[in-house]
Amino acid sequence: MSTVIQGHDTITRDALTVLHPGFDGLEPPQWVLRRLDDGLTCVALFGRNVRDAEQVAALTARLRSVRPEVIVATDEEGGDVTRLEVRTGSSFPGNLALGAVDDVDLTRAVARELGRMLAECGVTMDWAPSADVNSDPDNPVIGVRSFGSGQELVARHTAAYVRGLHDSGVIACVKHFPGHGDTATDSHHALPHIGVPLEVLRARELVPFRAAIDAGAKVVMSAHIVLSALDPTLPATLSRPVLTGLLRGPVADGGLGFDGVVTTDALEMRAIAETYGMARGAVMALSAGADALCLGFNADDELVVGLRDAIAAAVRSGELAEERLAEAASRVRGLAAWASSRASAVEGAALADPSAGAGSPVGLVAARRALTVTGASGVTPFSAPVYVASFTPVANMAAGDETPWGLVPELARLLPGTVGGYFGPSSSGAEAVAAAGERPLVAVVRDVHRHPWMGEALAAVLSARPDAVVVEMGVPQASPLGALHIATRGASRVCGVAAAEVIAGVR
Structure with a gap:
């Protein structure tokens, strides 16, 4: 007992x-x-x-x-x-x-x-x-x-x-x-x-x-x-x-x-x-x-x-x-x-050690170093507001759907007036192009290689707007597309900051 x-x-x-x-x-x-x-x-x-x-x-x-x-x-x-x-x-x-x-x-x-x-x-x-x-x-x-x-x-x-x-x-x-x-x-x-x-x-x-x-x-x-x-x-x-x-x-x-x-x-x-x-x-x-x-x-x-x-x-x-x-x-x-x-x-x-635990920018430093930018030559950074079309997959269960992701807040801070929209599996690239109007267009994807609907929507966007910037915030498995392609390798806030800095030409 x-x-x-x-x-x-x-x-x-x-x-x-x-x-x-x-x-x-x-x-x-x-x-x-x-x-x-x-x-x-x-x-x-x-x-x-x-x-x-x-x-x-x-x-x-x-x-x-x-x-x-x-x-x-x-x-x-x-x-x-x-x-x-x-x-x-x-x-x-x-x-x-x-x-x-x-x-x-x-x-x-x-x-x-x-x-x-x-x-x-x-x-x-x-x-x-x-x-x-x-x-x-x-x-x-x-x-x-x-x-x-x-x-x-x-x-x-x-x-x-x-x-x-x-x-x-x-x-x-x-x-x-x-x-x-x-x-x-x-x-x-x-x-x-x-x-x-x-x-x-x-x-x-x-x-x-x-x-x-x-x-x-x-x-x-x-x-x-x-x-x-x-x-x-x-x-x-x-x-x-x-x-x-x-x-x-x-x-x-x-x-x-x-x-x-x-x-x-x-x-x-x-x-x-x-x-x-x-x-x-x-x-x-x-x-x-x-x-x-x-x-x-x-x-x-x-x-x-x-x-x-x-x-x-x-x-x-x-x-x-x-x-x-x-x-x-x-x-x-x-x-x-x-x-x-x-x-x-x-x-x-x-x-x-009084310096121990001091605030550190190491996260942003790492996010900047992780970027891969393709097609930057000849592409002028934007100086006016842009439209951000974010193509949204089903949320990873481990991450949940509470956490914000994307570029709108960071680009709006650097390029005031920037707005955007989210487009899911039932949306088309034509909807994103229409929503952007005359504004420069930034298309944001996550793991485009895993989602046929996303690839089709992105192709439609680039067919209508070959000048669009593409930002891949997932695994960059697919070939880079767009006038400018940025791979962040993640959708955290600092990854968004690092990509927005490239798009706006600031650091």
């Missing part, structure tokens, strides 16, 4: 410790505060929890008034996926832009500054960087979130990003193991299958994860993808051969030798929730070797308590080994202690 701790038996408390829920609101609800007192050790913040930096700092301070060592995590990749700057767009370019520059010192500096921003708000873990090798250019979920399509490039920038976040006292969480880059299916919607042989996986997808572990990564996030070479049935999140055999296995036996915390991607994603159910998925993930269970968007007290009790019941029935749950909870508590001590050490160093 288990011992009793503060009115909750050890098994129940450990089951609560491994859960990592989000919640609604700009302040922590009472149920979260109660569960922190009961043993909850991790919470997650999303865009719905953010108004501004001061509000987030107050929110995290309230959490720490109940549990000082609580891990507060968020999905702050920079680039297209931002939570703290969800209403304005990120001050940092994403991974593809950094990979294109290929300056590991710059990548580390960007991660350090992004981490400093998180730390000032009381966030102690970042679900970043994505270590996925974007080997399938039609990938609908990774794309600009990857440093690139070459494993060695992705490896060196993943390692630099891990070191940069740790420099700021924030835990890096490397994702999505064993690599989500070679799939045309988004695991938010369905269960992807990776059919490559194990030797290809070792030579490509696993290379960045090895580099991250060598760089001191403390957390690895699993992907909801089936790796057929190791487990033809279960997704990696639920697969013991993948999590325990491959990720934790001894290097001498072909494993990666990782001894840190393994966290799952969000269990409410359809690849898990609609295939196995969240409660069943939670138990299976722990049995496979996961330590922390991300609950993401749908968490409330009923869900958290239900999952806690399902895990505890699985232990009592013998379905889940008590030692496995205790090991997972111990790792999570150990990570919380490391984060708390690391944050204190970095804060002390910053106080000793």
